[in-house]
Amino acid sequence: MKKLSPDIKIAVVIPSYRVRSHILKVLSKIGAEVQLIYVVDDCCPEGSGAFVTENCNDPRVRVLFNNCNEGVGGAVITGYRAAVKDGADIVVKIDGDGQMSPGLIPYIVHPICSGKADYSKGNRFYNLTHIQRMPKARLIGNAILSFMAKFATGYWKIFDPTNGYTAIDARIIPHLPLESISKGYFFETDLLFRLNIMRALVVDVPIDAVYKDEESSLEIKYVIGEFMIKHFRNLFKRIIYNYYLRDMSLASLELIVGSAMVAFGFIFGSIHWYHAIISRAPTPLGTIMLAALPVIAGIQLLLAFFAFDIASSPAQTIGELLTERPNGSNEYL
Secondary structure, X not given: OOOOOOOOOEEEEEEEOOOHHHHHHHHHOOOOOOOEEXXXXXXXXXXXXXXXXXXOOOOOEEEEEOOOOOHHHHHHHHHHHHHHHOOOOEEEEOOOOOOOOHHHHHHHHHHHHOOOOOEEEEEOOOOHHHHHHOOHHHHHHHHHHHHHHHHHHOOOOOOOOOOOOEEEEOOOHHHOOOOOOOOOOOHHHHHHXXXXXXXXXXXXXXXXXXXXXXXXXXXHHHHHHHHHHHHHHHHHHHXXXXXXXOOOOHHHHHHHHHHHHHHHHHHHHHHHHHHHHHXXXXXXXXXXXXXXXXXXXXXXXXXXXXHHHHHOOOOOOOHHHOOOOOOOOOOOO
């Protein structure tokens, strides 16, 4: 990898909540390629913000305080706003619990520096050796969430959507609906959904996560129900906006006709199946075909729609095309 240009101003945002025992070590490992570091005390009960202020002498570090606990997403947004105000070109987000190596920052920002991405994120699933070290419950949970996220966000070629090791072109941030993005653990996935609406190019960067004495505050079994509801919400919004408000194509018709045919076949077949059980009379072959054919044809149309959706994932960067707008975000988001 080529050395990063000194003209690129890189900022790092570190949400700080119950990471007092790890935060100073994380800060000490951030390399000279970073010019700005924001530690965001998200109303931490351990007083991690004050702890950093008293014990860290790095002139790059600035401690920000949220008046109430807004969640990891709220803390990141606070850091994003400060970084944009201070003129950062790229904003990296890492956690303060030591599970993300600061030494990987040059790699996570490289796709943006080289003009190959608007947003880059870590993916812990590239290396099979590293995957074997991941706790089994977390491995299964992340695989499920990744599959759900592909449908909801429209980024079919990325994986590990809850990975918090990310970098974003700072020119993108003013155009994001920051007030509308989920402030909790759904932040990274919800942000991907918003980026897809903007048609931003997102790429995965292989990384290795560290699992030692740190405890993740994200328990998959407790959030998977909430995530599923929010994924369905975002999927509905993305389809309405991308296929019926922004543009219409053959895929738009395939989705409507395919869904209608599957629904008709299922309802029609269920009614006649119920009557056949009650009356104990055999169902005519024509009735069976009238129920089966719409389902088969409808499924084929839905598969064609998803094939189109996969092929239409964003493929070009948009950072250079954006201009400052008075009111910021898109009303449909």
